[in-house]
Amino acid sequence: SQKIEQNSEALNIQEGKTATLTCNYTNYSPAYLQWYRQDPGRGPVFLLLIRENEKEKRKERLKVTFDTTLKQSLFHITASQPADSATYLCALDSNQGGKLIFGQGTELSVKP
Amino acid sequence: NAGVTQTPKFRVLKTGQSMTLLCAQDMNHEYMYWYRQDPGMGLRLIHYSVGEGTTAKGEVPDGYNVSRLKKQNFLLGLESAAPSQTSVYFCASSRRTGSLRNTEAFFGQGTRLTVV
Secondary structure, eight states, X not given: OOEEEEOOSOEEEETTSOEEEXXXXXXXXXXXXXXXXXXXXXXXXXXXXXXXXXXXXXXTTEXXXXXXXXXXXEEEESSOOGGGOEEEEEEEEOXXXXXXXEOOOEEEEEEO | OOOEEEEOSEEEEOTTOOEEEEEEESXXXXXXXXXXXXXXXXXXXXXXXXXXXXXXXOSSOTTEEEEOSSTTEEEEEESSOOGGGOEEEEEEEEEEOTXXXXXXXXXXXXXXXXXX
8 A cells, every 4th residue: 555654753953954854655657746834823834845757856945865775765855954753744645636645754953 | 824724622512502613724725634643543545525505425534514605614513512522633734736636744733622
């Protein structure tokens, strides 16, 4: 069955460091992969989308890589700030015509 | 521009009662979704719709029904609520690309449902 896995353990890092979050998937091919940010009590907010033929995408301090051979995406936040503290979710849009499935999310905490 | 609006924001139901959650979007999106979010479980897809008059099952459809009679509205129904359906429910919508893929999804603010 199709599965998306993110590191369920919270990630704690120091301000200024680079945060790296992982998203692994099985039985999806090919795929568009999306990353979202969710703050407590709020709905997720879209950050980046990367297509199966793209290796890397950047937006300001954010970088996403996509390895379809490893079936893995890495999400990086460089020069992290306490305001980056949130839960980050990855989502896969498989080739099933509209179905959008999310991972369980990874909580990031950036300490000053 | 309202985006995606969910009603109600909070609701307490007794076991066995029924209710309908309403989702409305004003972005003319083809795709609409209902998710539930429980602690440590992320977002789980209940049902989704790829267009007016069409719906499909997601990962956890049991106990729920949906309808999409108008393109801008997606209704989620609980016919006989159970305590296991206590959760936060999110509606989302997204535009369809020419290759039937998703673009970014826009989410509502969520509905917190408690079944006692």
